[in-house]
Amino acid sequence: MNSYLYDGTADGLLSAIAWILEVEPDPEKVILSARKDTLFEEGLTINTDAALAESFFSRLKQYAPDAAHTLYSFMLAEKEGMETSLLHYVSLAFRHGDKVKGYLTHPAVRDIVNVAKKAGRELHRMKGLLRFEKLQDGAYLAKMEPDYNIIHPLAYHFSHRLRAQHWFLYDVKRRTAARWNKGSLQFGTIEQFTTPALSEDEKKVQALWQAFFKTIAIPDRKNPRLQKSNMPMKYWKYLVEKQGE
Amino acid sequence: MDTQAKLQILSGAARYDASCASSGSKREGPSCGTGNTSSSGICHSWADDGRCISLLKVLLSNDCIYDCAYCVNRSTNPVERASFTAREVIDLTLEFYRRNYIEGLFLSSAVMRSPDHTMERMVRVAEALRTEEQFGGYIHLKIIPGSSSELVRKAGLYADRISVNIELPSQASLQRLAPQKNKQAIIEPMSLIGREIADSLVERKVNRRAPRFAPAGQSTQMIIGASPETDFQILRLSQGLYKKMNLKRVYYSAYVPVMADNRLPVLAAPPLLREHRLYQADWLLRFYGFSAEEILSDEAPHLDDSFDPKTAWALRHPEFFPVEINRADYATLLRVPGIGVVSAKRIVAARRFSPITPEGLKKIGVVIKRAKYFIICSGRSSEKPDQSPTVIRQRLLLGEGSVVSLPKQLVLPGLFA
Numbered sequence: 001m002n003s004y005l006y007d008g009t010a011d012g013l014l015s016a017i018a019w020i021l022e023v024e025p026d027p028e029k030v031i032l033s034a035r036k037d038t039l040f041e042e043g044l045t046i047n048t049d050a051a052l053a054e055s056f057f058s059r060l061k062q063y064a065p066d067a068a069h070t071l072y073s074f075m076l077a078e079k080e081g082m083e084t085s086l087l088h089y090v091s092l093a094f095r096h097g098d099k100v101k102g103y104l105t106h107p108a109v110r111d112i113v114n115v116a117k118k119a120g121r122e123l124h125r126m127k128g129l130l131r132f133e134k135l136q137d138g139a140y141l142a143k144m145e146p147d148y149n150i151i152h153p154l155a156y157h158f159s160h161r162l163r164a165q166h167w168f169l170y171d172v173k174r175r176t177a178a179r180w181n182k183g184s185l186q187f188g189t190i191e192q193f194t195t196p197a198l199s200e201d202e203k204k205v206q207a208l209w210q211a212f213f214k215t216i217a218i219p220d221r222k223n224p225r226l227q228k229s230n231m232p233m234k235y236w237k238y239l240v241e242k243q244g245e
Numbered sequence: 246m247d248t249q250a251k252l253q254i255l256s257g258a259a260r261y262d263a264s265c266a267s268s269g270s271k272r273e274g275p276s277c278g279t280g281n282t283s284s285s286g287i288c289h290s291w292a293d294d295g296r297c298i299s300l301l302k303v304l305l306s307n308d309c310i311y312d313c314a315y316c317v318n319r320s321t322n323p324v325e326r327a328s329f330t331a332r333e334v335i336d337l338t339l340e341f342y343r344r345n346y347i348e349g350l351f352l353s354s355a356v357m358r359s360p361d362h363t364m365e366r367m368v369r370v371a372e373a374l375r376t377e378e379q380f381g382g383y384i385h386l387k388i389i390p391g392s393s394s395e396l397v398r399k400a401g402l403y404a405d406r407i408s409v410n411i412e413l414p415s416q417a418s419l420q421r422l423a424p425q426k427n428k429q430a431i432i433e434p435m436s437l438i439g440r441e442i443a444d445s446l447v448e449r450k451v452n453r454r455a456p457r458f459a460p461a462g463q464s465t466q467m468i469i470g471a472s473p474e475t476d477f478q479i480l481r482l483s484q485g486l487y488k489k490m491n492l493k494r495v496y497y498s499a500y501v502p503v504m505a506d507n508r509l510p511v512l513a514a515p516p517l518l519r520e521h522r523l524y525q526a527d528w529l530l531r532f533y534g535f536s537a538e539e540i541l542s543d544e545a546p547h548l549d550d551s552f553d554p555k556t557a558w559a560l561r562h563p564e565f566f567p568v569e570i571n572r573a574d575y576a577t578l579l580r581v582p583g584i585g586v587v588s589a590k591r592i593v594a595a596r597r598f599s600p601i602t603p604e605g606l607k608k609i610g611v612v613i614k615r616a617k618y619f620i621i622c623s624g625r626s627s628e629k630p631d632q633s634p635t636v637i638r639q640r641l642l643l644g645e646g647s648v649v650s651l652p653k654q655l656v657l658p659g660l661f662a
């Protein structure tokens with residue numbers, strides 16, 4: 001059984017998988033992990049090649065778009081220690097095409113699909129739960145602390161939706177930001193974040209939303225458990241309607 | 246009255262309207278404007294009752310000239326009245342949308358002055374949002390029965406979904422409880438909408454730029470338990486609406502007493518279980534290939550309290566079972582109690598690779614608690630074979646998957662025109 005190592009980056013992972021699928025006759029017997037530089041680490045280190053990673057991903061996307069999408073969602077989760085499963089999953093995807101996602105009796109497929117599903121679910125949730133605040137200069141800012149690294153696809157979603165606004169997304173824990181202004185989308189990091197002043201009418205609009213939120217619920221049908229299972233408390237911090245709870 | 250006070254009255258009055266669906270429409274907004282809609286639908290929050298909030302759901306006014314017996318807004322009910330101006334609704338929609346609180350607007354109304362007068366104001370809100378504000382988000386408009394076909398057409402051009410409430414399951418009940426409305430005024434706009442939707446689909450095949458008409462389709466709503474119709478009558482009505490009028494959804498809402506009225510039944514509690522069973526039966530009509538006549542009959546016109554309609558059907562049809570998981574086609578799998586659309590699809594996808602064992606079913610995430618009495622996997626069963634329906638019925642009732650759970654998505658009366 002052959003073991004390989006890569007540098008721990010996303011590009012490194014994809015180029016390693018591309019390389020292994022190229023040279024190994026039976027990739028499902030291969031082990032792949034991130035290099036930790038410990039004393040007893042065994043295996044051949046594969047060099048990171050961003051161009052190879054990219055061409056490999058687009059090849060997969062052409063051959064099995066759905067499997068490529070699963071791979072993409074899986075990468076958002078930044079999970080460590082599942083590289084071998086991912087390698088096996090991708091190898092199966094090249095064998096079976098998009099049907100692979102139905103192969104849930106296979107442990108590697110199940111693991112990858114489950115993680116991808118969780119990341120995809122959070123992305124979908126955040127499309128609804130993200131809250132923008134209007135700043136003094138007329139731009140809008142949304143802060144968030146998602147479990148997964150979803151800022152890219154999320155910003156892409158809002159670039160279609162809130163096209164006429166100038167806005168920022170800020171991932172507080174990862175210190176990454178996205179900015180949309182006049183039709184262009186940019187990503188970057190923010191080292192020192194200072195909360196900017198809000199526009200004058202912001203609190204008034206927030207109060208209207210809070211009022212709506214309260215009245216739309218049917219009073220004798222309070223169901224906090226159902227509310228929390230649909231909208232876990234970890235997301236409440238930035239929800240206007242949940243302030244002060 | 247300031248906007249906040251109006252919002253409290255007019256969203257409070259709209260909260261019983263069941264439809265929160267914002268899906269089914271994919272609209273790329275104008276490039277300089279705000280908003281698009283997403284075909285999978287997005288929930289933006291969950292209210293304290295656990296229901297999804299995706300639209301700013303309000304009435305334009307609750308100041309009604311009609312006096313429908315079952316409705317809080319009936320003219321003889323002493324509640325505080327309010328009406329929004331068009332500007333107020335437009336601003337609320339835009340300010341909320343820009344902050345990502347909502348997918349769009351759901352606008353309904355009581356009848357102010359006349360149906361046309363009301364409908365015209367509602368259409369004006371939608372028109373201004375689309376043309377003046379370049380708003381590309383979701384709009385759902387309720388059609389006021391009795392408004393002119395001209396206004397109905399206009400509504401369909403600006404809205405993603407339009408709906409006419411059928412209110413009560415029969416003409417006789419309508420006459421008794423809502424004497425100012427009539428069946429004609431409800432059915433006419435419904436079929437007009439159905440025709441326009443079909444026409445615009447055809448036209449758009451030829452010409453991609455032809456205007457869309459209510460791309461998310463039409464829905465309707467009826468009140469359950471305020472009038473004497475049987476479940477069988479109701480389901481047949483829904484079946485007809487789906488088949489003949491091309492409706493996307495029929496919503497059922499359990500009747501909640503608002504004001505004593507001797508035309509109305511006295512109920513200890515709103516018939517929530519009945520409403521839940523009707524929704525289950527409705528799913529069987531729409532996604533499981535059942536017909537109303539398979540689910541109920543003139544001899545047994547009511548849905549079973551203790552079993553969901555699919556299990557009830559299975560218990561009446563022992564000759565259909567057990568179903569062989571590794572060979573049965575998709576439609577047959579769907580008939581197994583406890584196997585839903587997701588599970589059936591998973592089974593079909595997984596058995597391509599290797600035959601599925603009972604353990605394998607669990608691995609792919611199919612819950613067999615209830616299904617196990619009705620299936621075998623390559624001849625193997627996790628249950629004793631040949632159990633009679635009576636035995637199965639008892640075992641299902643004795644706790645194993647028989648808990649009557651109320652709907653997750655609470656749906657309560659929608660009482661508005």
Ligand code: SF4
Nearest residue numbers: 309313316319355662
């Ligand atoms: S159902 Fe509609 S028309 Fe009838 S009283 Fe209520 S708001 Fe008015």
